[in-house]
Amino acid sequence: MHIVINIIVTLALLYxxxxxxxxxxxFAAPGADDNKGAIFTAFFFMSYPVTIFLLLGVLGGKYFGFNSFVLALISAIVVFFVLSFxxxxxxxxxxxRGIPNSGYGVVGNTVYYNADPVVGADAESFNAYKSEDYHNDYSVDQYAADNQYLYFRGKPLPGIRLENLIGKIVAYDFYWLNDTQVIRNGEVIAGLDPQTFGDFEGYSYWTYSKVGEKYTLYYDNTSVDLADFHSFTPLTDRLAKDKNRIFYDGQPITLQVDIDSFEAFSTYGFARDKGHLYYLGSDTPILINGADPDSFDELGWGYYRDKNAIYYVEEENVLVLNSVDYRSFEIVGYVEDHEYDAKDANDYYMRGQKVGEP
Structure with missing residues (x-):
């Protein structure tokens, strides 16, 4: 019986x-590292070697002949140093002590951020902003203010005016705006006018602001200098057009397209004009030669088809499977013990490449 107990204890210790x-x-859940119950429960659970030896000692047992209470003391020391590490x-x-392990908190006359003192912060006027007050944007929790400064991640931001400071979601991102400044991620964004700073409803990254006497367009807060504001239309979070150009990630594309008919395609990751299909998954859009935009459709597992051909989309390119048997081609997906994801009457395919015959 003793040997069985020793084996069980050994297996538990090895785990x-x-x-x-x-x-x-x-502690992955929000607020878990400041929850007393969760921390004490985790601390007790991680200290289970001490509990095992104490219980074994109370029951009068030994671990391979060693005194269990002595082993409990030794394991307590080991556990303490590991938990400290x-x-x-x-x-x-x-x-x-009531000090927050994450986020802001005021204890006595000291302000803390992630358990570190915020030197110089005024505890009496200190206010930590909460994400739930700003559409649950997670970045809001990194900000706070007192009667002197706006703080970001526990650091004061000199030069930012607190008068008329308001938080605002623009293009699905959080900004602070006052009478003269636009602040994002703790930095003032040069050139933006808070009075005219705005976005295009339903789209990320694309914003605009009046600079001097005219409006300037921005992609991720970088100016899109060649864009015409009055004819500008976002098509996706990365794709847009005006009367003269197509823009992708804020840069004009070099492909010759029909601008009037150019649009984001219903199949994600593609665009089209009246005669051509374009792939948007690479650094710049790619023309898919010969593809028919009207019949193009997704099959799954990276495969697509139109009325003429089968296609496979790699990360940066689109392959035309010229040798595939169009009529018999089908997607198989994952099949246990089979190293292929599609097939036709003549061949098996894996990620667009032939891998064998039926």
């Missing part, structure tokens, strides 16, 4: 390093 390596997952003892100490 402890795995528990420690996976322990950060215990992972930072868990510090987390527990902070929670006991």
């Amino acid at each position: 402890w390093p795995v528990v420690m390596m996976m322990s950060p997952m215990m 992972f930072g868990y003892t510090g987390m527990m100490s902070n929670v006991i």
Whole structure:
């Protein structure tokens, strides 16, 4: 019986390093690292070698002849140093003292961010902004203010005026705006006028602002200098056009297209004009020679077809499967013990390449 218990204890101890390596997952939930119950529960769970030896000692057992209470003391020392190495003892100490392990908090006359003191912050006037007050944008929690500064990630931002400061979601991103400044990610964005700064409803990245006497368009806060504001139309979060050009990631494309009929295609990652189909998955759009935009459709697993051919989309390119038997081609998907994802009457295919015959 003793040998069986020793084996069980040994297996449990061998699993402890795995528990420690996976322990950060215990604090993955928002607010978990400031939850006393969650921290004490995790601390107790990660200290289970101590519990095992204490229980074994209470029951009068020994571990391969060694005194269980002595082993409990030794394991307690080992566990303490390992938990300290992972930072868990510090987390527990902070929670006991009321200091937040993540985010802002005021304890007495000291302001903290991620458990570090924010030197010089005025505790009495300090206010930490909450994401739930700004459409749950996660970046809001990184900001706070007192009677002197706006803070970002615990650091003061000198030069930012607090008068008439408001938070606003523009193009699905969070900004602070006052009478003269636009702030994003803790930095003032040069050239933007907060009074005219705006976006195109339903699209990320594309914004605009009046500069001097005219409006300038921006992609991810970088000016799109060649764009005509009055005819500009976003097509996707990355694609747009005006009366003269097509823009992709804020840059004009070099392909010759029919601008009037150019549009984002219903199949994600493609665009088309009245006679051509374009792939948008590379650094710049690619013309798919010979593809028919009217009959083009997705098959799945990276395969597509139109009335003339079968296509496979790689990360940066579109392959035309010229040798495929069009009529018999079908998607198989994942089949256990089979190294192919599509087939026709003559061949098997894997990621657009022939891999054998039926």
